[in-house]
Amino acid sequence: MKKIYYLFSVVFAWFSTSMLYAQEKTADVLAHFSSEVPVHWAVPTNEGRLDLEWRPRQNSLSQEGFRSFVAYHEGVFSGSISLSSNSFSGEIWHEGHTYFLTDEKGLFRVSPSQGATSCATCQEGDCDIHPSSQVLRRGTILAETSLPSEDKRVLYNVHVMRTFRLAMLIDYSFYKGHCQGRMELAKAFMVDVQTKLNEVCGRELGYQFELVDDPRLIRDTKGKEVYPDKPLVRTVVNTATDTFNKLIGEENYDAGIVFSVYKDNRGLAHLGEITGKLKGGCVANEEFYIILHELGHLLGSAHTFTIGGATASSFTEPDRGNSIMSYINDPYGTYFSLPSIYTIHNRTNLHDAYYADKARTQLVGLAQPNIPYGEPSDNKAPMIDR
Structure with a gap:
C-alpha cells in the first residue's frame, strides 16, 4: 500500500494558556489527508x-x-x-495529555484539554446510575454482579461483528461552543467520535457503530435547544431517551449519546440499558475518554477499580485501575479489560440474536430487545505453538 509522508516544521503562536495555533493553514491540513492512503503527519503539542x-x-x-x-x-x-x-475535527493523546484538533478562521488550532479525563467526570464515584426496577427486563444481569470464579466459557463470543445505530444529540450550547456554530464542524465531530469508537470497540468487543444521520439531532438554533441553562447531567440522562424517542422515533436507533454544556461538566450513563428501555441514557462532553467510559456503562460494564468511589465496581484492577472503565486518568487507557468484555458480551449477545440484513428483517437467534445488525466472521482465536 502506498504511503505518503508529511513531516513539517511548525512555529507556535500562543493566543492563550489553553489554546495554540500552528502556523499551518486549514487548506494545507486538508491537503495532507486528500487521499485515502496512510500518511505521516507531525502534530504540534506542548x-x-x-x-x-x-x-x-x-x-x-x-x-x-x-x-x-x-x-x-x-x-x-x-x-x-x-x-x-x-473543516476538520480531531483529538489525539500522548503521555497523559489530550489535545483537540480543529480549524478556526482558516488556521489549524490545537487545544489542550483543561480537565481531568476521568475523576472530574465521575465526581464522588457517581458516573453510572441504575434504572428503576420498573424498567428492568426480567432476567437482566446487572454489570456489578460478581464475576464467576470458574467459567469454562470465559468470554462469550459467537464470531459475529455487531453494528449498533448510534444517535448523537448535538444540543445548541455544544453546537455554538465546541462546534463554533458550524454545521460542517458538528458533523465532523460526530464522524470523528464514530471513528474512535469503532477503532476501540471493533478491536475489543466486536462491535461497530453507524451514525444515525438525521438533521433533527443537530440543534443549530437557540429555539431548538433541548437543554438550556446548563442543566445537571443527572437531569439530562433521566430525560435523554424520551428526547431521542420524540425526535427520531424509538425504532430508529440502538444507542444514544447527548452532547451539551452542563453545570457539572461530567459524564453519566444508565448501566446496561443498551438492551433496555433507556438506551438513550448516555451523557458526555467532547473528550473521547469520557465518551467511551460512559458508553461502556450503557453497554453493561461497571467500574473496574479497587479504590475510586462508592459506586458499582467489579474490583478487578488494583488501586484506581488501568482500563477505560477505571479512574486511571490517562488517555492511553482506551481499552476494555477482560472482566468488562465479559459483562458486556453477556448482556448484548443474549440469545445470540442479530439481524442478518441491514434492513433488520431477518432475525438470527431468539428475540431480545434492541437487536443489532450482525455480520458473521470466520476469525479464529490464535493458537499457542507449544
Whole structure:
C-alpha cells in the first residue's frame, strides 16, 4: 500500500494558556489527508511535535465527503481526525495529555484539554446510575454482579461483528461552543467520535457503530435547544431517551449519546440499558475518554477499580485501575479489560440474536430487545505453538 509522508516544521503562536495555533493553514491540513492512503503527519503539542501515522477508516458520512483517519504512535492507538472539504475535527493523546484538533478562521488550532479525563467526570464515584426496577427486563444481569470464579466459557463470543445505530444529540450550547456554530464542524465531530469508537470497540468487543444521520439531532438554533441553562447531567440522562424517542422515533436507533454544556461538566450513563428501555441514557462532553467510559456503562460494564468511589465496581484492577472503565486518568487507557468484555458480551449477545440484513428483517437467534445488525466472521482465536 502506498504511503505518503508529511513531516513539517511548525512555529507556535500562543493566543492563550489553553489554546495554540500552528502556523499551518486549514487548506494545507486538508491537503495532507486528500487521499485515502496512510500518511505521516507531525502534530504540534506542548511537548513538541508528535509524529503520528494516520490510517484511513470508513465512516457513515463518506457520501457527504467526510474522510476519517486514526492515529498511531509507536503502534499504539493515539487519536483520530475527520475532515470535510472545508473543516476538520480531531483529538489525539500522548503521555497523559489530550489535545483537540480543529480549524478556526482558516488556521489549524490545537487545544489542550483543561480537565481531568476521568475523576472530574465521575465526581464522588457517581458516573453510572441504575434504572428503576420498573424498567428492568426480567432476567437482566446487572454489570456489578460478581464475576464467576470458574467459567469454562470465559468470554462469550459467537464470531459475529455487531453494528449498533448510534444517535448523537448535538444540543445548541455544544453546537455554538465546541462546534463554533458550524454545521460542517458538528458533523465532523460526530464522524470523528464514530471513528474512535469503532477503532476501540471493533478491536475489543466486536462491535461497530453507524451514525444515525438525521438533521433533527443537530440543534443549530437557540429555539431548538433541548437543554438550556446548563442543566445537571443527572437531569439530562433521566430525560435523554424520551428526547431521542420524540425526535427520531424509538425504532430508529440502538444507542444514544447527548452532547451539551452542563453545570457539572461530567459524564453519566444508565448501566446496561443498551438492551433496555433507556438506551438513550448516555451523557458526555467532547473528550473521547469520557465518551467511551460512559458508553461502556450503557453497554453493561461497571467500574473496574479497587479504590475510586462508592459506586458499582467489579474490583478487578488494583488501586484506581488501568482500563477505560477505571479512574486511571490517562488517555492511553482506551481499552476494555477482560472482566468488562465479559459483562458486556453477556448482556448484548443474549440469545445470540442479530439481524442478518441491514434492513433488520431477518432475525438470527431468539428475540431480545434492541437487536443489532450482525455480520458473521470466520476469525479464529490464535493458537499457542507449544
